[in-house]
Amino acid sequence: MLSQITIWTDRTVGNAWLQEYWFTSMNQPDGARALLATVAGSMITVAGVTFSLTILAVSHATSHFGPRLLDNFMRDRGNQITLGTFVATFLYCLLVLRVVRGGAVPESWDLSVEAFVPQLSLFVSLVLTIASVGELIYFIHHVPDSIHISTVLRRLSVDMSEKFEELYPETVGQALAEERDVPRLSSDFLHAVRSDVTGYLQGIDDDELIQFAKTNQAVVRLSKRPGDFVFRSEIIAEVTRMPEWSEEHAKKIRRGFTIGYSRTPTQDVFFILNEFVEVATRALSPGVNDPFTAMQCIDWLSDGLVQLSQRQLPTRYRMDEQGELRIITTDVTRADFVHSMLWQLVPYVRNDRNASLYFIASLKRVIEISRCKKLNELIEGPIRDLEKALEDEN
Numbered sequence: 001m002l003s004q005i006t007i008w009t010d011r012t013v014g015n016a017w018l019q020e021y022w023f024t025s026m027n028q029p030d031g032a033r034a035l036l037a038t039v040a041g042s043m044i045t046v047a048g049v050t051f052s053l054t055i056l057a058v059s060h061a062t063s064h065f066g067p068r069l070l071d072n073f074m075r076d077r078g079n080q081i082t083l084g085t086f087v088a089t090f091l092y093c094l095l096v097l098r099v100v101r102g103g104a105v106p107e108s109w110d111l112s113v114e115a116f117v118p119q120l121s122l123f124v125s126l127v128l129t130i131a132s133v134g135e136l137i138y139f140i141h142h143v144p145d146s147i148h149i150s151t152v153l154r155r156l157s158v159d160m161s162e163k164f165e166e167l168y169p170e171t172v173g174q175a176l177a178e179e180r181d182v183p184r185l186s187s188d189f190l191h192a193v194r195s196d197v198t199g200y201l202q203g204i205d206d207d208e209l210i211q212f213a214k215t216n217q218a219v220v221r222l223s224k225r226p227g228d229f230v231f232r233s234e235i236i237a238e239v240t241r242m243p244e245w246s247e248e249h250a251k252k253i254r255r256g257f258t259i260g261y262s263r264t265p266t267q268d269v270f271f272i273l274n275e276f277v278e279v280a281t282r283a284l285s286p287g288v289n290d291p292f293t294a295m296q297c298i299d300w301l302s303d304g305l306v307q308l309s310q311r312q313l314p315t316r317y318r319m320d321e322q323g324e325l326r327i328i329t330t331d332v333t334r335a336d337f338v339h340s341m342l343w344q345l346v347p348y349v350r351n352d353r354n355a356s357l358y359f360i361a362s363l364k365r366v367i368e369i370s371r372c373k374k375l376n377e378l379i380e381g382p383i384r385d386l387e388k389a390l391e392d393e394n
Contacts, residue, residue, distance in 0.1 A: 003095040003121065031116050032100045039129050040093035046132070047086035050139060054079050057147050064288075065152055066278040068271075071264075076146060082139045089128040096121045140394035149293050156275055157300045163269035164307050168226055171267070172206040173318035173327055189221055189238035195249045198232045199259040201225070203267050206318070206327065208256035209237075209259075212249075213326035216242055220253065220377060221328040223306055227268035230259055241380075273340045276301050284348045291355045298355070301341045303363040305379065309370035338378040346382050350389045360386050 101116045145151055201224050213220050221238045224230055237253050239245070263271045280297035283290040313334065318327040342363070349355045363383050369375045 002124070006121040006124050007099055007118050008338070010120050011116075029100055029117055032122055033097060036093045036097040036100070036121065036125060039125055040090050040097065043086050043090040043093070043129075043132060046136060047083060047090065050086060050136075052084055053139075053296050054083070054145055057143050061147050061152065062280070065149070065248045066275065066282060068263075068275050068278060078142045078146065082135045082142075085132050085135045086129075089125070089132050091257050092128060093125050096125060149296065153279070153296055153300050156272060157303065159265060160272045160300070161268065161307060162274075162305050162309065163265065163272060164304070167269060167311075167314055167333065168267045168329075170314035172204065172329060173210050173320060174323075175207065188240065189219075190241045191239040191245045191249070192235045193237040193239065193253040194233045195230045195236045195257070195259065196232065196254060197230075198257050199230060199261050200263045201228050201236075201257060202260045202262075202264045203232055203258040205256040205258070209253065210318075210326045212256070212312070212318050214320055214324075216249070218242055219325055220327065220332055221352050223331040224257075225268075225332065226266070227263055227270050270336070270340050273301070273304070273337070274344075276304075277341070280345055281348045284352055291352050291358075293302065294352070294355050295358045298345075298349075298359050298362050301345075302340060302366050305337075305363075305366045305375070306369050309366070309372040332374050334372070334377055338375070338381070342379065342382045346385055350386060353390070353393070355385045356390055 096118060096252055099116065099118060099121075202228055204222070209220050212218075218241075219240045223235050223237060230236060236257055239249070239253065242249065265271045276297050280294040280301075282288055283293035283297070313332060316329045316331050317325060318329060320326045345359075349359050360383055363379050370376050370379075
């Protein structure tokens with residue numbers, strides 16, 4: 001698009017106005033071709049080298065921190081902008097190069113062609129080249145920084161905080177004001193909806209499900225939450241009595257479930273928590289033996305517990321705009337978070353004295369800050385387990 005705009009400007013407005021500026025210079029056809037060809041060739045070469053460095057960084061990160069972190073690096077905005085700049089500069093120079101013409105044409109061609117050198121387009125190509133050099137310098141600094149463990153864990157912590165702010169099922173419909181105000185159902189859940197595929201539940205389309213429930217004056221109870229693995233023919237939802245239930249209704253319910261081959265963090269905060277645990281367990285493995293990385297994971301997991309203690313978990317009863325109960329989701333409890341964030345890590349921490357002492361100290365600090373009695377009681381379980389292991393060791 002940019003190349004077509006600058007070429008159109010060169011053809012329509014001309015090049016005379018550029019001579020008034022000191023930072024521009026008029027190029028001859030041969031010089032313009034040489035410049036564009038050089039820039040295009042160098043850009044595609046640098047883009048190839050950049051892509052290779054990105055793959056090397058991804059390979060290093062996945063081998064040391066875990067394959068589930070691959071998406072984090074592929075979504076990295078710095079890598080995307082760098083590769084995009086190099087490829088865009090290459091394509092721009094290639095498209096401008098094709099319109100540069102000299103005045104000499106063999107008589108046998110029987111063509112009347114005037115010389116055309118798009119001076120503005122050439123100037124823009126120089127600007128893009130300078131920008132690409134700047135991107136290259138940035139990329140050389142960005143690659144080692146992006147695979148540093150502190151940066152990796154910081155990005156995970158940002159994702160974790162964002163998911164805590166929109167914790168499932170908070171994004172599904174509207175919350176029931178008071179748990180004790182749950183309306184009585186007009187009938188039991190008689191219609192079971194079974195999955196027609198196998199895979200991980202990646203997301204739930206609440207608009208689709210609420211619209212179905214409103215249209216049919218029904219309530220949909222979900223049997224799975226994002227992150228769960230679903231087998232073919234397994235029940236994923238149940239619907240209250242409907243006068244004319246058919247397979248077409250079941251298909252509409254299934255359209256509200258996105259099932260894929262892998263877990264994603266879109267509505268699944270436990271996926272992010274598992275990434276923290278995976279990095280920590282790899283660090284504590286005998287082949288790596290890096291307790292300090294595990295301690296960093298413990299710090300961020302402890303911060304997640306502090307955030308969790310300062311908010312109410314969303315209710316499983318979800319309403320429509322008129323305040324009618326339409327969806328009942330699976331329950332998400334604090335015990336689920338403590339199991340995912342602490343108990344999965346305890347067996348590995350137990351084998352390292354330094355990590356055990358640090359884990360205990362961090363959890364006690366969380367209890368001092370937290371005002372959630374239920375959460376504190378759950379956290380005390382891993383503390384007692386690790387303290388007993390230390391006593392047995394002595």
